[in-house]
Amino acid sequence: MSVPGMRRRRGPCRALTEDEILEAALDLLDEGGPHAASVRGIAARVGVAPNAVYTYFPDKAAVIKGLVERLLGGVDHDVFADREQPWRQRVEALALELRAHLSAHPGAVPLMIGGPMNGPQALALNERLLQLLADAGLNPTDAARASYLLIVYVFGSIALEVADVHQAGPLPPESERITTREAAFSATPTEGFPGSAEAAAAMAGYVSTEQYLWGLGRILDGVTARVAPLANLTARGATTDDPEPAEMPGPAGRRGIHSA
Amino acid sequence: MSVPGMRRRRGPCRALTEDEILEAALDLLDEGGPHAASVRGIAARVGVAPNAVYTYFPDKAAVIKGLVERLLGGVDHDVFADREQPWRQRVEALALELRAHLSAHPGAVPLMIGGPMNGPQALALNERLLQLLADAGLNPTDAARASYLLIVYVFGSIALEVADVHQAGPLPPESERITTREAAFSATPTEGFPGSAEAAAAMAGYVSTEQYLWGLGRILDGVTARVAPLANLTARGATTDDPEPAEMPGPAGRRGIHSA
DNA sequence: ACAACATTTGGACGGCGTACAGCAAGAGTT
DNA sequence: AACTCTTGCTGTACGCCGTCCAAATGTTGT
Structure with a gap:
């Protein structure tokens, strides 16, 4: 009786989530600069072997991509x-x-x-x-x-x-x-x-x-x-002491772009 | 007695110049992307041992800095x-x-x-x-x-x-x-x-x-x-013969950034 | 129970930046 | 010319990196 969407994967339960990995990466990044977000460092921080990260992300670039997305999503x-x-x-x-x-x-x-x-x-x-x-x-x-x-x-x-x-x-x-x-x-x-x-x-x-x-x-x-x-x-x-409201740019302003 | 500016350094002649190193780094960068500008790659391209680069630049960051300067100087x-x-x-x-x-x-x-x-x-x-x-x-x-x-x-x-x-x-x-x-x-x-x-x-x-x-x-x-x-x-x-001090206001803005 | 599969791990490979010791080469001194 | 001192380069090595491979472990489906 397998619900098609609910079908839990065959193997053992995952020890962590993608978000934990991204959070650990972000923490390392905040502490040690852009150089510190290494796969090994992330794995050590979440308490797994270095290559266990590759269960959740195919490579480091994917981790970075996910991290950027997470950051942008936080605005x-x-x-x-x-x-x-x-x-x-x-x-x-x-x-x-x-x-x-x-x-x-x-x-x-x-x-x-x-x-x-x-x-x-x-x-x-x-x-x-x-x-x-x-x-x-x-x-x-x-x-x-x-x-x-x-x-x-x-x-x-x-x-x-x-x-x-x-x-x-x-x-x-x-x-x-x-x-x-x-x-x-x-x-x-x-x-x-x-x-x-x-x-x-x-x-x-x-x-x-x-x-x-x-x-x-x-x-x-x-x-x-x-x-x-x-x-x-x-x-x-205007916030400074410019008296003129400056309706339009000066005579040089009409020069357009090289419009294609 | 040697002319103080002409005083050639004591040791053997240097095999290359800083500019050759920067040029090799730029070539590698153009061919292989930002990842390819490694110290070892640069050294291999100019035909010296990997650590011979450190005769000319203290570390890789200095090479990058020189490279950026060289690029900006080329405009x-x-x-x-x-x-x-x-x-x-x-x-x-x-x-x-x-x-x-x-x-x-x-x-x-x-x-x-x-x-x-x-x-x-x-x-x-x-x-x-x-x-x-x-x-x-x-x-x-x-x-x-x-x-x-x-x-x-x-x-x-x-x-x-x-x-x-x-x-x-x-x-x-x-x-x-x-x-x-x-x-x-x-x-x-x-x-x-x-x-x-x-x-x-x-x-x-x-x-x-x-x-x-x-x-x-x-x-x-x-x-x-x-x-x-x-x-x-x-x-x-006007030739701006006497430019007034461009007093750029200091930390007046209070909104926005603070760490943590 | 058994098979199939996901997950994790230990180990290893190649590459990286770079520190250290040693060797060769040239300049200054005698 | 011989010696010394300084400098440039190399061989080697360490620790870190990303990532692959085979094995072990755990979980689900039959």
């Missing part, structure tokens, strides 16, 4: 799914949530951008972003392009940010990282470059939430400028 | 140094040159974004970009922020692009990559997502020069929209 979708809020704030919330969630596991970020993000969670994220931009009034083509632009910006920012700290383990707090960068850049001679001191200060501030949100804001400005030149301004506008 | 600075052209075209030329140059060595791109880009060539690139944006009329703070935004976009785009192809060796031509992506995305069921066919086509087109330039254009739109709506006719601006 809180509710923060930006509230369609009552203005869409710009929803995008900002998504970007901040992604950055916070991924920066909490800096060792996993190089593995993420090292391989193709094809998994269901990556597709779901893209899909949600597409819908969000479509809600904002963009046509499907622009929504798709803007979606990828935002993905590139978010993941590129996070990648450059976590790549900037050379030590393993969790990321130091933002202020400490900026201070370290400041010291590093001011120590470098910067042979003959103008304004080395203030340049060091500026480049140190690259890895800040403020820079992150500034770049995101400029991208959203550029995306909305051409599609809805008047309908925005609902979300938080 | 043609003349394409965007022409200050007669409008600055937007100069930025586009820089972005295209960087993409072409780095995409020619896809195996090296993960190594590039895997570590901090602190080298002199990276700093020089940043510095040139800063000056270019300052020429465009941006104040130092916005120029610094826009410079990093552009760097994030360029390197993030290239990283996602080369990470999309799973096989080693040189990148297939763009059309082939798009076709492959199209097939992959249309094969995926995309469970219940709206517009799977056109979504697949749109996502396949992400890895195209057109998408790349579109995103770059939106970023430049967003950057220029708020800072110089009128003043940037030509790049022949």
Whole structure:
């Protein structure tokens, strides 16, 4: 009497689950950096022989893939799914949530951008972003392009940010990282470059939430400028002392793409 | 008595140079993917014992660092140094040159974004970009922020692009990559997502020069929209003889990242 | 009970980065 | 020229890596 779906596999019960393996891998990654997520280390942490991992994943690449999917699946979708809020704030919330969630596991970020993000969670994220931009009034083509632009910006920012700290383990707090960068850049001679001191200060501030949100804001400005030149301004506008609302880019802006 | 600069080292002549090692590493990287740049492989290619590499570089990380520097040093600075052209075209030329140059060595791109880009060539690139944006009329703070935004976009785009192809060796031509992506995305069921066919086509087109330039254009739109709506006719601006200190605010942003 | 199968394990193979000791080769000194 | 000192390269070895293979163990179906 074998229920076709319930048919328990022939052999002995498995000692663990895929999720335990992925969790162990993530823990090792957080503790020891990207180098520490070895099959042997994972197996030792969950208490099995090194090659027992191959019962659950065909090879290490599959473990990494599953790990990335698990990480992407952990982003809180509710923060930006509230369609009552203005869409710009929803995008900002998504970007901040992604950055916070991924920066909490800096060792996993190089593995993420090292391989193709094809998994269901990556597709779901893209899909949600597409819908969000479509809600904002963009046509499907622009929504798709803007979606990828935002993905590139978010993941590129996070990648450059976590790549900037050379030590393993969790990321130091933002202020400490900026201070370290400041010291590093001011120590470098910067042979003959103008304004080395203030340049060091500026480049140190690259890895800040403020820079992150500034770049995101400029991208959203550029995306909305051409599609809805008047309908925005609902979300938080310019934050600095620019007097002009800047309706359209200057005369150089009309130069289009080499459109195929 | 020996001239202090001419003082040849005491021991026997070195069999090779650092550049030969880096070139061999780059060749291996191009042929066999990021995995193939092993110290032993490099040594075998240049015809020495595996540990002879450590005469020239202290460890493998130094080889990678030198390799990245060599790659960044290979970008043609003349394409965007022409200050007669409008600055937007100069930025586009820089972005295209960087993409072409780095995409020619896809195996090296993960190594590039895997570590901090602190080298002199990276700093020089940043510095040139800063000056270019300052020429465009941006104040130092916005120029610094826009410079990093552009760097994030360029390197993030290239990283996602080369990470999309799973096989080693040189990148297939763009059309082939798009076709492959199209097939992959249309094969995926995309469970219940709206517009799977056109979504697949749109996502396949992400890895195209057109998408790349579109995103770059939106970023430049967003950057220029708020800072110089009128003043940037030509790049022949003031020489920025006395740049104000680009006080980049420090750890002012409080949201987002903290570890653990 | 028996057979079929999944799971896990011990062991091994090749490759990796790299440390250590020894040997060859050139420069400086006598 | 002989000696020494410094430097470059090699042989060897250690520990770690990912992964395969054969055997042992446990579980289900007949």
